[in-house]
Each structure stands twice: as C-alpha cells, then as structure tokens.
Amino acid sequence: MLKIGITCYPTVGGSGVIATELGKLLAEAGHEIHFISSSIPFRLDNFHPRIFYHEVEINHYPVFQYPPYDLALTSKMVEIIDQEKLDILHVHYAMPHAICAILARDIASHKVKIVTTLHGTDITVLGIDTTFRKTIKYAIEQSDAVTAVSRSLVDQTMEMLQVNKEIEVIYNFVNESEYVKEEQLALKQQYGIKQDEKVLIHISNFRKVKRVQDVIYTFNLVRDKVKSKLLLVGDGPEYSSMVKLVEELQLVDDVLFLGKQNNISKLLSVSDILLLLSEKESFGLVLLEANSCEVPCIATNVGGIPEVIKHEETGYLVDLGDIEQSAAYCIDLLTDEAKLTRISENAYLHARNTFHSASIVKQYLSVYDKVLSQ
Ligand code: GMT
Known part of the structure; x- marks a missing residue:
C-alpha cells in the first residue's frame, strides 16, 4: 500500500477531474490518498475511508500585498509529507504545484518522490511567458518523474523549454460507470x-x-x-x-x-x-x-x-x-x-x-514504482 499525496486545481476543469478520479481509483485499489488543495476537489463527492483532504489555508495578513498561496501550499505539503510519511506526492500542473512540491521535498524531513503531470496550459500558455519559462523548466527537471497527457504535449514541452528530462505519455481517462449512455426519455x-x-x-x-x-x-x-x-x-x-x-x-x-x-x-x-x-x-x-x-x-x-x-x-x-x-x-x-x-x-x-481507466491507473502505478526504486 502506497501513501500518495495529490495536488490539483480543485475547481471544474479536466486536470482536476483526472487528479480526483485517479485518487479515487487508487484508493479503491488499496492505496491511501491525501488531497492537498485550496478547496475540496469538486468530484470528491463520496466518502471513502482511504481518502483524506487537507485544506491549504491562506492568511490575509495586512503586511502582505499579495496573499502567499504558493508558500501556504508548500507549507501544507511539508506538514502532510512528514505527518503522513507520504511515499509519493503527485502534482497536476507544473506551475505552481510542481515548484511548491520540490520546495516541500527539500524542506521535509521524510523522503518523498515528486511526480508531475503536465496538462497543457502550464506549457502552452505559461511556457510562452518568458518570465515563467525557466521556472517551469526547473520544476520539470527537478521532479522525480514527469508525465504528460498527450504525445503532442511532450513534443511541445521539449520544443518550447528544451527540458532535459524524460516525459512519459499517460493519456486521460473517464470514470466508465459515470460516463455511460442512459435512456433519457423526458x-x-x-x-x-x-x-x-x-x-x-x-x-x-x-x-x-x-x-x-x-x-x-x-x-x-x-x-x-x-x-x-x-x-x-x-x-x-x-x-x-x-x-x-x-x-x-x-x-x-x-x-x-x-x-x-x-x-x-x-x-x-x-x-x-x-x-x-x-x-x-x-x-x-x-x-x-x-x-x-x-x-x-x-x-x-x-x-x-x-x-x-x-x-x-x-x-x-x-x-x-x-x-x-x-x-x-x-x-x-x-x-x-x-x-x-x-x-x-x-x-x-x-x-x-x-483509454480504459484500469490501464491508465496501472501506468501511473508503474511510474510510482519506478521512482520509488530509484
Ligand atoms: O482547457 C482548459 O481550459 C482547462 C485545462 C485544465 O486545467 O483542466 O485543460 C487542460 O487539461 C485537460 C486535462 O488533461 C485537457 O483535457 C485539456 O485539453 C487541457 N487544456 C488545454 O490544453 C487548453
């Protein structure tokens, strides 16, 4: 049984859906899942004994011109890595999640591996911004493993950021029991x-x-x-x-x-x-x-x-x-x-x-196994 932390954008959006559905399937497979995000992921609707949610709280001190969300997330990650003895911290989106995870890995006492999944806009939109380019590249290269949701995204990442890191393609999936055609007479x-x-x-x-x-x-x-x-x-x-x-x-x-x-x-x-x-x-x-x-x-x-x-x-x-x-x-x-x-x-x-979910979950698990044996 692995202890896996997951960070994603909790609001409606494909990346949040994938992160949450993956967490649910991993929990069903016997792993312990700790979601670390600013609010409860919207698909995390049902109770599951092996799924935990840790909320990132941001303090609005008057001295801060901008509330430091990234540092609040990093601190929460450190706390959960050490408290729960996480094996893996799987973050969805390089910016800012992978950066926060890498910093948290450096600060935490317990050894944890960082897996980053690229979903697109972090590369195709943020990657274009020269201010962020080096930071995103760093986040990718310092992760223990990186996956992307399509071959096209891998190629774009390589082309735009010239990253020195292997990126594995793991396609997205759907929850088959939810996405099924049903007669809707009315x-x-x-x-x-x-x-x-x-x-x-x-x-x-x-x-x-x-x-x-x-x-x-x-x-x-x-x-x-x-x-x-x-x-x-x-x-x-x-x-x-x-x-x-x-x-x-x-x-x-x-x-x-x-x-x-x-x-x-x-x-x-x-x-x-x-x-x-x-x-x-x-x-x-x-x-x-x-x-x-x-x-x-x-x-x-x-x-x-x-x-x-x-x-x-x-x-x-x-x-x-x-x-x-x-x-x-x-x-x-x-x-x-x-x-x-x-x-x-x-x-x-x-x-x-x-794109069957069982096969996609297996691919993520083999990435986890690979980084844990490094
Ligand atoms: O497309 C969006 O605006 C949302 C974004 C997200 O963060 O969910 O979608 C990205 O990730 C999805 C899940 O991997 C992909 O299915 C979408 O294609 C991708 N969006 C873009 O690349 C524009």
Missing part, C-alpha cells in the same frame, strides 16, 4: 427539444481558446439543413459575447445556454454530436467523455486532439476555423443514420479500449 422534452430534432452539444469553460463562436457559426449552417438544437454547457469569460452572438444571428430559439452542469453524461445521452473547435487543446477530455457516452465528435486538428479522435473512424477532424467543413461533417452524420451509428460505436469502443 430530458429532451424538458428542454423543449422535439423528438425529431437532432442535438449538437459543446461543453467547455468558455475561455477564448475554446472558440465557442466557431461552434455557433457551425450550428448556424447546420440548422439551415437539419432540424436541430445546440446545447452550450459551461460558463466563463466569453459567455456574454456568445449570448450576444446568438442574438445577432437570431438563433435564440435554437441555442440553449445551460451554464455549468454536473450531470454531463445525461446531457450527452440526448446528444448526437459534440463539437470542440478549440485553438489549443493538449487532450480534450470532453471528447473522451462524449465518446464514452457513444457521442461522436467533430473537433479541430490541433494539439493532442488527433491522438483522441481517429479521423473518419471515431469522429472527424477539421482545420482550425474551418466552419464550412465542420458544418458539412455534421450535416453528413445527422442525415445518414447508419454512418452516425457506426461512428458512435467506433468512438465508444475506442474510448473503452485505448
């Missing part, structure tokens, strides 16, 4: 969607990088040919401009803004196609969530997305900004029942085989 009706209308869905944090406007423009073309509705799920900085765009395009009756939602698999169960037309995406966890619920995806051919979607087999890839092509793929799928069924089945099998 849901379409509750949202005022007619039974003969097709449903397109987009789920994101509405950041600029997600290009939600491309989803809306695509739907605008699809709606001319196929009776359909678009569900926009999530919230974020671009939300109000997207509401405005929908008004301008006179799509108000056919585009439903649902805000943040918990029961994503229920919404996916009434959807025919998921659209993810991002500018950057190291993996695109939502694609896997959709595929796991038998929903095929049309997504941009960027970052790690082509490692998740097999073009013309499990979904379709389009060039960034190519609205006509994404609309054409949607119309083709929505008007060819046999094709839609075939692609949905392929997508489901791909999600279950290539």
